[in-house]
Amino acid sequence: MRITGLNLDIAWKNKGKNFQLIEDQLNDQEADIFLLPEMFSTGFCMDAAEVADRNEESLDFLKKLSKEKNAAFCGSAPVEESGRFYNRMYFVQPDSETVFYNKRHLFSFSGEDKVYTPGNKRVIVNYQGFRILLQVCYDLRFPVFARNNDDYDAVFYVANWPEKRVGAWEHLLKARAIENLSFVFGLNRIGTDGNELFYQESSHCFFADGKEISHKxxxxxSAELDLKELKNFRNHFQFLNDRDDFEIKLNS
Structure with a gap:
């Protein structure tokens, strides 16, 4: 399976411009799954009442691209639903079938928890034989939530993770791959946002042994995910069999 991510320099609070940038930059690309960064349509913005989708604008855009490219699309956008705001990660298939995950761990350092509502479900997508755990940015710092109970093969993290803390981002992505015996694809944005935070190119895909397999x-x-190779690795190194039993309890 070929996964292709776009290191997007997101235009601040400008959905139309971002949609055009994405179409232009992915025009000649082919993949089974395309990844877009966290809040790809607006940037990581706390002005939710101003920027949040009320008519599924970002979702409709992903459906359009997915149908045109005959590939799945995955990324997050700010969404308003029933009077609440969510940082919602979509996984859209070419037939428009959609699964979504609401970001669980909200970044209190920026006040995200004061604006957005946390998700209360751990979401795994099944696509072309792969089981994929959906995660957003700050979720990366919480390994229990991402612990592999032998129920997924890959984890996708989409992010707006600034340069000043990029070392943590890169180390934790590799750690998640090793400890969970899984592919981990972390897609970050680039450029400077409306808060003058700079984002360097730092997207990576790691194999279960921590080796980087992405090409830029x-x-x-982009990265090629070989499920047979992963299964052989897990059969040889059966570390997941020795994991601790636990239960994640999520409040509504």
């Missing part, structure tokens, strides 16, 4: 060409980062 301009703003495009």
């Amino acid at each position: 060409n301009g703003n495009i980062v």
Whole structure:
């Protein structure tokens, strides 16, 4: 399975411009799944009442691209639903079938928890034989939530993770791959946002042994995920069999 991510320099609070940038930059790309960064349509913005989708604008855009490219699309956007705001990660298939995950761990350092409502479900998507755990940015710092109970093969993290803390981002992505015997694809944005935070190119895909398997060409980062190779690795190193039993309890 080929995964292609776009290191997008997100235009601040400008959905139309971001939609056009994404279409232009992915025009000649092919993949089974395309990844877009966290809040790809607006940037990581706390002005939810101003920028949040009320008519599924970002979702409709993903459905359009997914149908045109005959590929799945995955990324997050701010959404208003029933008077609440969510940082919602979509996984859209070419037939428009959609699964979504509401970001669980909200970044209190920026006040995200004061604006957005946390999700209360751990979401795994099944697509083309792969089981994929959906995660957003700050979720990366919480390993219990991402612990592999032998129920997924890959984790997708989409993020707006600034340069000043990028070391933690890169180390934790590799750690999640190793401890969970899984593929981990972390897609970050680039450029400078409306809060003057700078984001360096730092998207990566790691194999279960911590080896980087992604390739980069301009703003495009891609990786080939071989499920047979992963299963062989897990059969040889059966570390998941020794994991601790636990239960995650999520409040509404």
